[in-house]
Amino acid sequence: MTSETQDNLLHEERVFPPSPEFAAQANAQPELYERAAADRLNFWAEQARDLVEWQTPFTETLDWSNPPFARWFGDGKLNVTYNCVDRHVEAGHGDRVAIHFEGEPGDTLSLTYRELQDQVSRAANVLQSLGVQTGDRVAVYLPMIPEAVIALLACARIGAPHSVVFGGFSAEALRSRIEDAEAKVVITADGGYRRGNPFALKPAVDEALAQGAESVKHVLTVRRTGQETAWTEGRDVWWSEALAAASDTHEPVWVDAEHPLFILYTSGTTGKPKGILHTTGGYLTQVTYSFKNVFDIKPETDVFWCTADVGWITGHSYVAYGPLSNGATQVLYEGTPDSPHRGRWWEIVQKYRVSILYTAPTAIRTFMKWGEEIPADFDLSSLRLLGSVGENINPEAWIWYRRVIGGDRCPIVDTWWQTETGSILISPLPGITGARPGSAQKPLPGVVASVFDDAGEHLESGSGYLVLDEPWPSMLRGIWGDPERFKETYWSRFPGVYFAGDGANLDHEGDIWLLGRVDDVMNVSGHRLSTAEIESALVSHPKVAEAAVVGAADATTGQIPVAFVIVRSEFAEEAAADGAALSEALRAHVGTEIGAIAKPKKVMLVAELPKTRSGKIMRRLLRDVAENRAVGDTQTLADSSVMDLITQGLKS
Numbered sequence: 001m002t003s004e005t006q007d008n009l010l011h012e013e014r015v016f017p018p019s020p021e022f023a024a025q026a027n028a029q030p031e032l033y034e035r036a037a038a039d040r041l042n043f044w045a046e047q048a049r050d051l052v053e054w055q056t057p058f059t060e061t062l063d064w065s066n067p068p069f070a071r072w073f074g075d076g077k078l079n080v081t082y083n084c085v086d087r088h089v090e091a092g093h094g095d096r097v098a099i100h101f102e103g104e105p106g107d108t109l110s111l112t113y114r115e116l117q118d119q120v121s122r123a124a125n126v127l128q129s130l131g132v133q134t135g136d137r138v139a140v141y142l143p144m145i146p147e148a149v150i151a152l153l154a155c156a157r158i159g160a161p162h163s164v165v166f167g168g169f170s171a172e173a174l175r176s177r178i179e180d181a182e183a184k185v186v187i188t189a190d191g192g193y194r195r196g197n198p199f200a201l202k203p204a205v206d207e208a209l210a211q212g213a214e215s216v217k218h219v220l221t222v223r224r225t226g227q228e229t230a231w232t233e234g235r236d237v238w239w240s241e242a243l244a245a246a247s248d249t250h251e252p253v254w255v256d257a258e259h260p261l262f263i264l265y266t267s268g269t270t271g272k273p274k275g276i277l278h279t280t281g282g283y284l285t286q287v288t289y290s291f292k293n294v295f296d297i298k299p300e301t302d303v304f305w306c307t308a309d310v311g312w313i314t315g316h317s318y319v320a321y322g323p324l325s326n327g328a329t330q331v332l333y334e335g336t337p338d339s340p341h342r343g344r345w346w347e348i349v350q351k352y353r354v355s356i357l358y359t360a361p362t363a364i365r366t367f368m369k370w371g372e373e374i375p376a377d378f379d380l381s382s383l384r385l386l387g388s389v390g391e392n393i394n395p396e397a398w399i400w401y402r403r404v405i406g407g408d409r410c411p412i413v414d415t416w417w418q419t420e421t422g423s424i425l426i427s428p429l430p431g432i433t434g435a436r437p438g439s440a441q442k443p444l445p446g447v448v449a450s451v452f453d454d455a456g457e458h459l460e461s462g463s464g465y466l467v468l469d470e471p472w473p474s475m476l477r478g479i480w481g482d483p484e485r486f487k488e489t490y491w492s493r494f495p496g497v498y499f500a501g502d503g504a505n506l507d508h509e510g511d512i513w514l515l516g517r518v519d520d521v522m523n524v525s526g527h528r529l530s531t532a533e534i535e536s537a538l539v540s541h542p543k544v545a546e547a548a549v550v551g552a553a554d555a556t557t558g559q560i561p562v563a564f565v566i567v568r569s570e571f572a573e574e575a576a577a578d579g580a581a582l583s584e585a586l587r588a589h590v591g592t593e594i595g596a597i598a599k600p601k602k603v604m605l606v607a608e609l610p611k612t613r614s615g616k617i618m619r620r621l622l623r624d625v626a627e628n629r630a631v632g633d634t635q636t637l638a639d640s641s642v643m644d645l646i647t648q649g650l651k652s
């Protein structure tokens, strides 16, 4: 972020308090903060008892005797799927719609809680019949279809941790994640739909398994598009056939509160993605709690819509688990916002009378670009609350969201959290907080966050590093298979507290303003990408000697990767003759190694990279070039003529 945009953020002074009507009916009332502050651990114990059903009640709230390895509600037993499905059916809500599915080609399906219970029970029986036991990992590689939610719930029902791999990731990315988690089964589909056309998914699974991933015994395949699909007899199983043949009753497996619920890979500062581990009792407690209070859910009347894909943490916590644990009704949409037309989202809001919408700033900025006459054609009067997640929402986008989508009446919650935190930690509470555009404001009741200076001292106000001072129930329990990396990444920068990797400003009102990552992690359309990961993908290409990737500011996506590449000398002539073709080939290579979202916007072929005397690449200078700015201070470069060489080379 440039200092100019930072200033814009910090000078935003408008305050939008909730209307008295909203405040009066809100789930979260001011006493929630008071109760949490009075006795934090007791507060979490109460939330866990009130919001979750335990098969064996816990007696110990937190065991923090071996930090940073936390145990929450450690001697309790429960089942997440029982809490998300069965208990609502038992309470007489079996006929309530759990999921309104809106398929991309226009096909629709509404699943009640009873129907969900039927499907999930069958799927759980199928997984067990395929040899999946409690504790075994299951990889999930699916489009946004109801089976994605059913698959997650079926895994949780038998205590088999799932590892969801976003459908946009490549075969290679899928293989490395399956191998790291040693998954026994992959749940996938023949394909999905995007912008009116079918795309294939199963071939990527076949390729991943041909290249390795030997732990996989079965591939359970949903028939979504009906396209021609290669089939390995004995290994591959059709989802629909297997579910139809399975029993529709299944006894949930009661697991310990600290039993692993899922692994989700996310990018860090080094090349290899980290398998973030979440467990059962604490995660379910805090996801249920945050969904109830931040989104003010009234399960009987609200229709919630989170536009995130289940492949990301937002889809785990606020598509799969949070809404269902609260017994809510939600919309699940397979497609993109512009197909078959740019009013598609608003048509869906109108059709299902969506009352709470949760999306990312990048989408809001895209809608701003398309113009407000598009949403104006639809009836958005059902909306009563709006949410934002994934990156900073600039005040202009916030105000537009409030006025054009929210009709100037809906509170907006700007929610800060991460894959690692499991649930929303910093956010306004919609019936309480006077909202300030561009700030996530305050930690939720029960959460303790601070801004530290470089030396690890608490700042009363000013800019520094965001940390979480105390453990929280839905915190990550580690990095799969790598406890040292867990300690090193999050707990070593400031001993004893969790370092989030974000810069933050604390203002005089005690509000937190996020300032973006302080490490080499990019935020592209609200998705986290690591420069190192894209660099290692580029360097794995036989024609590349060295590569540096930076995140350049982009008006719509927030940031976008731009690569600087030194070609191996044998290929220098080829690069000089047709640089455009080589750049394109390298972009495609990143697509194959990681996935389309990681493809650099530009690959610039350069003769040198700017380095300090100790050999560190000075990305700051490359960012200047990528953002078309005058190149900053080059004094610390080992060879200060390098930047001239780069800028001249790119001009010619």
Ligand code: WT7
Residues within 6 Å of the ligand: 266, 313, 314, 388, 389, 390, 391, 392, 393, 414, 415, 416, 417, 418, 419, 420, 440, 500, 501, 502, 514, 516, 517, 523, 526, 527, 528
């Ligand atoms: C990073 C986490 C958690 C859901 C999606 C992303 C950035 C997230 C906000 C916000 C400013 C935000 C941070 C964070 N971020 N929400 N409301 N305001 N920045 O999950 O991929 O784990 O990325 O997203 O930089 O560290 P993720």
